[in-house]
Amino acid sequence: MADGRLVIGTQRYSSWSLRGWLAVRLAGLTVDIDVIPLAGGGRTAALKTLSPNGCVPYLEHHGAVVWDSLSIAEYCAEQDPDLWPADRCARAVARSIAAEMHSGFHAVRSALPMNLGRDKRPPAAGFDEDVLKDIARIDTLWTDARTRFGQDGAFLFGAAFGNADAMFAPVVARFLSYDVPGLSDISRQYMEAVRQHPLMRDWYAQAAQEPTDWHLDVYESLA
Ligand SMILES: N[C@@H](CCC(=O)N[C@@H](CS)C(=O)NCC(=O)O)C(=O)O
Missing domain, CATH: 1.20.1050.10 (Glutathione S-transferase Yfyf (Class Pi); Chain A, domain 2)
Known part of the structure; x- marks a missing residue:
């Protein structure tokens, strides 16, 4: 049974999620990973009621709630100095x-x-x-x-x-x-x-498996 969950955004694009996910994986936390497709431009409706700042990465672990990649990195370093x-x-x-x-x-x-x-x-x-x-x-x-x-x-x-x-x-x-x-x-x-x-x-491998309908023109059309 997991000790909590880490919520991240589309792995192809979500740079802040990558940071939080790396810290969580490096520290070996046993958490479920939930991926939410990003809408682009900070307008992902599902996030607005989920995390205190309306953003990912967002971590729940043994009753602790941690948002913002750098706070997650520090929290993970408490588990693994x-x-x-x-x-x-x-x-x-x-x-x-x-x-x-x-x-x-x-x-x-x-x-x-x-x-x-x-x-x-x-x-x-x-x-x-x-x-x-x-x-x-x-x-x-x-x-x-x-x-x-x-x-x-x-x-x-x-x-x-x-x-x-x-x-x-x-x-x-x-x-x-x-x-x-x-x-x-x-x-x-x-x-x-x-x-x-x-x-x-x-x-990278997980990002490559994401459905193509998660792709966003705003990023894909960048010449
Ligand atoms: N300062 C925050 C920034 C987090 C952030 O901006 N995350 C983006 C995804 S990469 C987000 O959740 N945007 C809100 C949205 O898509 O609605 C951190 O370090 O975690």
């Missing part, structure tokens, strides 16, 4: 970059929406200055974390795929599908490691 690095200074950086992802990078998020079905190609309109600035900042964060803290493995803070990687996993998906320019070799290797992580393979 290894989701953050053990070293205090590394952990401070991991939390900071996870928070920076959560509150920032608006240009990348709006110009390059996650669509796991998109073939690897740049947007027809190219990359504007704000998007390139976000890409450069993310490249710096990844390169810095990998160089300073990640030497003993393939992820930002080493061998373990943790909360910081979970927060950036949808960015990896975007950077791959929009074939973004200007990334260091270190970032490119990191993206490949994230893409090949078993949980990411699972997520």
